[in-house]
Amino acid sequence: MAIADVGGGVSMTRVVKLVAGLATAGVVLAALAEGAGQSAPDKVGTKAPAFTATSLDGQTIDATALAGKVVVLKFWYVACGPCRVEIPHLNRLVEEFAGKPVVFLGLALDAPDKLRLFLKEMPFAYTIVPNAESIFERFGVTLCPTHVVIDRQGTIVHFARGGSPQTADVLRSAIKAALGE
Numbered sequence: 001m002a003i004a005d006v007g008g009g010v011s012m013t014r015v016v017k018l019v020a021g022l023a024t025a026g027v028v029l030a031a032l033a034e035g036a037g038q039s040a041p042d043k044v045g046t047k048a049p050a051f052t053a054t055s056l057d058g059q060t061i062d063a064t065a066l067a068g069k070v071v072v073l074k075f076w077y078v079a080c081g082p083c084r085v086e087i088p089h090l091n092r093l094v095e096e097f098a099g100k101p102v103v104f105l106g107l108a109l110d111a112p113d114k115l116r117l118f119l120k121e122m123p124f125a126y127t128i129v130p131n132a133e134s135i136f137e138r139f140g141v142t143l144c145p146t147h148v149v150i151d152r153q154g155t156i157v158h159f160a161r162g163g164s165p166q167t168a169d170v171l172r173s174a175i176k177a178a179l180g181e
Contacts, residue, residue, distance in 0.1 A: 043159035048150045049138040053107075056115055056128040061105065063154075069101040070178040071150040072171065074126060075141045077109040078118045082163025083145045087124050089168035093175070094125035101152070102175060107132035109144075149174040 053061045076083035094104050106126035115130050149158035158174035
């Protein structure tokens with residue numbers, strides 16, 4: 001499975017070196033700026049794949065148990081520059097929707113130890129799921145960051161690949177629409 005690191009607004013195509021922590025997972029990283037922030041209309045309107053996972057803090061997450069809630073997914077990894085840049089903006093989204101039926105999950109390719117070290121330096125308010133390669137595959141994610149919003153009925157209502165300065169604003173609109181606001 002190849003994962004591309006997509007920066008918003010950069011118009012170039014280049015292959016980056018393997019990241020040591022991800023090489024063990026057999027993931028090849030490529031930077032493809034074409035397509036940054038693009039939606040995936042083929043995914044929107046489809047049922048979200050079911051998955052179960054264990055969060056960094058040991059919580060079991062069963063996607064079927066999240067029915068009735070809006071679910072926001074961020075597919076990312078620690079060495080992804082655009083993924084890191086947007087974290088403070090995404091943390092504000094978590095604060096904004098606190099107390100509402102919205103669940104924020106950060107699905108990472110990294111191992112737990114690497115994530116814990118990173119999160120000490122840059123807190124991320126999403127519930128973090130390490131070693132999420134199988135969930136990347138279930139959703140067909142090949143670029144990082146990728147953001148997905150799932151409505152209360154389990155339907156994908158937003159699926160965007162790549163980073164963009166407008167990511168938080170676009171997610172806010174998708175979340176509000178999914179909540180019926």
